[in-house]
Amino acid sequence: MKRRKFLTKTGLGAIGATALGACNSQSEKPTITRANTPKTDTRQPSFRWRMATSWPKSLQILFEAADLLCQKVNNMTNGRFVITPYAAGELTDGLKVLQAVQDNMVECGHTASYYYLDYGSALAFGTTLPFGLTASQQNAWLYYGGGLEAMRRLYQNLGIINFPGGNTGTQMGGWFKQEVNTIEDFRGLRMRVPGLGGKILQRLGVEIKSLPGNRIFTALEQNTIDAAEWKNPHADQTLGLNKVAPFYYYPGWWEPGTSYEFQVNLEQWNKLPVEYQEIFQAAATDINTKMLAQFNAVNGEVLEGLVLSGTKLLPFSSEILQASYKEAFIMYEEMASKDQDFRNIYRQWQEFRNQIYAWNNMNELGFANFALKHPNLA
Structure with missing residues (x-):
C-alpha cells in the first residue's frame, strides 16, 4: 500500500445522503465532536425509531451498548430523536436483524455482520476473519485503512449504512x-x-x-x-x-477482534437532519471504544472465578x-x-494486515513477550 494513499483514507466520514459517495474520497477527514457543540435546535423535527438487536437483555455489556447509544442520541437532541432498543426475539430473531433493517421493519439494528454471510461472504470483514486482526488493528483498518468505506459499498447494495459499534477483543475458543x-x-x-x-x-x-x-x-x-x-x-x-x-x-x-455494528436503513438515514446524523455517528464511535474497554476490565476477574x-x-x-x-x-x-467482492476487499485487507502485523510484532508483541510473563517483578 502506498504511504500517501494509506494516510489519506479515513473511516469516520461518510454521513448523510452523501455518505456512500464520500466513501470514494481520499481526502476525507474524521469527524471531530467538540466540547462546545451547540445544543440541538428545538425547531428540528422529531423522530421515533426502533432498534432491533441480536442480544438478550441478560447479556449486559452487549445489550447495554445498544441502549447507551439510544440514551446518548436522546440526550444530545434534547429528546427530539428517540430510539428504543429491543432484545433479540422481541421484534425479530437475533440472527435476522439485517433483514429487518433492510426491509424497513425497524429503522436500525445492533448486530454482527458475519451472521449474514448468505448476503455475501465479504460481509465477514465487517466483524472479523479467523487469524485476522485484533481489536485495535480492526479499528485501524475500519477507520483509517479503507475498511469502513469498503463495507459501506457492500451495504449500499442492501439499502443500509453501517457504523462500528463495539468490539469484544480476542475471544475464547x-x-x-x-x-x-x-x-x-x-x-x-x-x-x-x-x-x-x-x-x-x-x-x-x-x-x-x-x-x-x-x-x-x-x-x-x-x-x-x-x-x-x-x-x-x-x-x-x-x-x-x-x-x-x-x-x-x-x-x-x-x-x-470481533467488531459489532449499528446498521441503519439508508432511506431512513437520509431523512435525518445532518446534525442528528453527526450525533448518531459520534455516539456510535464512543460506544465502539467503551465496549472493548469494559470487556477488558472485567474478563480477568471473571476468568479467575x-x-x-x-x-x-x-x-x-x-x-x-x-x-x-x-x-x-x-x-x-x-x-x-x-467472489469479486470478497477478492477486492481481501487483497486490500491482506496488504493492511501484513503491514500492521510487522509493526505490532515489534512494538506490542515485543513488549508483551516479556511483560505479560513477568507481572510481579516490580
Whole structure:
C-alpha cells in the first residue's frame, strides 16, 4: 500500500445522503465532536425509531451498548430523536436483524455482520476473519485503512449504512464437553460457531450449528451440540455455559477482534437532519471504544472465578492451530477466486494486515513477550 494513499483514507466520514459517495474520497477527514457543540435546535423535527438487536437483555455489556447509544442520541437532541432498543426475539430473531433493517421493519439494528454471510461472504470483514486482526488493528483498518468505506459499498447494495459499534477483543475458543487434542477429535463434533470460523471448522470435520446466544445453553444442556463458542469469560458466564461444559479452550483464533455494528436503513438515514446524523455517528464511535474497554476490565476477574469454581482452562494444541491456520488461508484464496467482492476487499485487507502485523510484532508483541510473563517483578 502506498504511504500517501494509506494516510489519506479515513473511516469516520461518510454521513448523510452523501455518505456512500464520500466513501470514494481520499481526502476525507474524521469527524471531530467538540466540547462546545451547540445544543440541538428545538425547531428540528422529531423522530421515533426502533432498534432491533441480536442480544438478550441478560447479556449486559452487549445489550447495554445498544441502549447507551439510544440514551446518548436522546440526550444530545434534547429528546427530539428517540430510539428504543429491543432484545433479540422481541421484534425479530437475533440472527435476522439485517433483514429487518433492510426491509424497513425497524429503522436500525445492533448486530454482527458475519451472521449474514448468505448476503455475501465479504460481509465477514465487517466483524472479523479467523487469524485476522485484533481489536485495535480492526479499528485501524475500519477507520483509517479503507475498511469502513469498503463495507459501506457492500451495504449500499442492501439499502443500509453501517457504523462500528463495539468490539469484544480476542475471544475464547469455547466450551467443550470433551477434550480436543488433535484434528481427529474435531471430526463429527457438533459445535455452535458462526462466520468463517464455522466454515473452516466444517472443512475440518465439525458439524456446524447456527444458534443465537439465547439458545446456546439449552442446546448444550440437552446434548444437541457438543461444544459452543460465544465470546469471553464475562459474556460466557452470563449465559451459564460453565455449568454445562467443563473444558474452556483458548485462543479463539476465529475471532481475534470481533467488531459489532449499528446498521441503519439508508432511506431512513437520509431523512435525518445532518446534525442528528453527526450525533448518531459520534455516539456510535464512543460506544465502539467503551465496549472493548469494559470487556477488558472485567474478563480477568471473571476468568479467575471460573477456574476457581472448577472450569478446566486449556489451550488448543499446536496441531489444531496450525491445521486451522493453513485451512483458513486456503479457503480465503478459494473464496477470492469465486467472489469479486470478497477478492477486492481481501487483497486490500491482506496488504493492511501484513503491514500492521510487522509493526505490532515489534512494538506490542515485543513488549508483551516479556511483560505479560513477568507481572510481579516490580
